[in-house]
Amino acid sequence: MMTDTLQLAKALISIESVTPNDNGCLELIAQRLEPLGFTTERIDSGAVSNLWATLGDEGPLLVFAGHTDVVPPGSLDEWRYPPFQPTEDGEFLYGRGSADMKSSLAAMVTACERFIANRLPAARLAFLITSDEEGQAVEGTRYVIERLTERGEKINYCVVGEPSSSERLGDTIRVGRRGSLSCKLRVNGIKGHVAYPHLARNPIHEALPVLLRLSETHWDDGNESFQPTSFQISNIHGGVGANNVIPDRVEIDFNLRFSTEHTSSALISHIEQELSSAGVDYECEWHVSGEPFLTVEPELITVVQDCVKQVTGILPDASTGGGTSDGRFIAPTGAQVVEIGPCNATIHKLNERMRITDIEKLSAIYELILQRLL
Numbered sequence: 247m248m249t250d251t252l253q254l255a256k257a258l259i260s261i262e263s264v265t266p267n268d269n270g271c272l273e274l275i276a277q278r279l280e281p282l283g284f285t286t287e288r289i290d291s292g293a294v295s296n297l298w299a300t301l302g303d304e305g306p307l308l309v310f311a312g313h314t315d316v317v318p319p320g321s322l323d324e325w326r327y328p329p330f331q332p333t334e335d336g337e338f339l340y341g342r343g344s345a346d347m348k349s350s351l352a353a354m355v356t357a358c359e360r361f362i363a364n365r366l367p368a369a370r371l372a373f374l375i376t377s378d379e380e381g382q383a384v385e386g387t388r389y390v391i392e393r394l395t396e397r398g399e400k401i402n403y404c405v406v407g408e409p410s411s412s413e414r415l416g417d418t419i420r421v422g423r424r425g426s427l428s429c430k431l432r433v434n435g436i437k438g439h440v441a442y443p444h445l446a447r448n449p450i451h452e453a454l455p456v457l458l459r460l461s462e463t464h465w466d467d468g469n470e471s472f473q474p475t476s477f478q479i480s481n482i483h484g485g486v487g488a489n490n491v492i493p494d495r496v497e498i499d500f501n502l503r504f505s506t507e508h509t510s511s512a513l514i515s516h517i518e519q520e521l522s523s524a525g526v527d528y529e530c531e532w533h534v535s536g537e538p539f540l541t542v543e544p545e546l547i548t549v550v551q552d553c554v555k556q557v558t559g560i561l562p563d564a565s566t567g568g569g570t571s572d573g574r575f576i577a578p579t580g581a582q583v584v585e586i587g588p589c590n591a592t593i594h595k596l597n598e599r600m601r602i603t604d605i606e607k608l609s610a611i612y613e614l615i616l617q618r619l620l
């Protein structure tokens with residue numbers, strides 16, 4: 247038997263919403279929320295679609311947050327089933343967005359439908375859904391939070407439906423995330439012939455010692471809540487292709503995932519100091535995708551852990567691992583933010599899939615959270 251949640255998840259997966267093109271997903275969600283009494287509002291910006299839907303006018307505010315956009319499917323030939331034709335096969339539902347995170351959106355909606363059929367909430371409930379989480383993430387949740395802050399809107403609790411679980415649904419919830427800092431570093435030199443190095447200045451040679459030093463730096467030990475800060479070089483481009491030419495520049499991309507032991511500005515000044523003291527001629531293009539955040543108040547974490555345990559029998563691990571999420575834009579407002587969603591083993595990959603029985607379980611978890619907080 248096809249449940250409501252599965253049906254809605256399939257309807258959402260059928261919509262080709264490659265970031266940042268929502269392509270009608272939000273409309274579908276709004277159409278389900280409006281009959282429940284939600285006031286829906288679009289807070290779009292540029293090519294990005296954002297939905298803000300609220301119910302009730304008094305009491306603390308609980309927000310369900312998520313995104314309708316998906317990463318591109320990649321090579322279509324390698325998918326077992328077409329990525330935008332949700333297909334059940336054995337225990338799994340295949341399709342782009344099945345795990346990240348259209349099943350979560352469907353589960354949140356049907357959880358509200360069941361909850362509101364029983365009683366009216368005693369506090370405020372809202373949905374903040376964007377179509378720009380997988381892309382630039384500038385005009386999505388971040389933009390909506392700016393607008394809400396201007397209006398004096400205060401979020402107390404936020405449940406994000408990102409795929410937080412690893413092996414089994416509910417084995418992990420995320421209560422924070424590391425910060426992420428990227429840099430495009432350019433080291434300049436003077437072009438020349440390899441046979442006449444005294445007439446040139448080799449930027450690769452100048453960059454190597456300082457890159458080695460950075461790659462071997464012990465940034466911190468992490469702390470109770472965070473893994474140690476890590477520095478990783480992802481790309482090095484240098485040279486003109488000919489093997490007898492010293493190039494005039496080399497470009498290096500690197501990223502730091504950092505704990506609350508650091509701030510992005512402290513890391514930037516440390517690295518620029520290293521580069522300056524190495525005497526290299528450099529330019530840095532920095533991008534901070536988010537400072538680290540951590541929910542320290544136990545309230546929402548405990549509620550989510552209890553609800554997961556009640557449905558799945560597992561007490562989830564409260565982790566801060568993994569990539570960044572839109573929680574980074576919501577947590578700085580003072581909201582307690584917890585991420586609870588599907589297993590993440592296949593997200594962003596070919597043949598992304600979701601265990602079918604997990605879809606209804608996830609909806610049951612969200613419904614219990616509503617019962618506890620509203």
Ligand SMILES: [Zn+2]
Nearest residue numbers: 346347379408
């Ligand atoms: Zn996601």
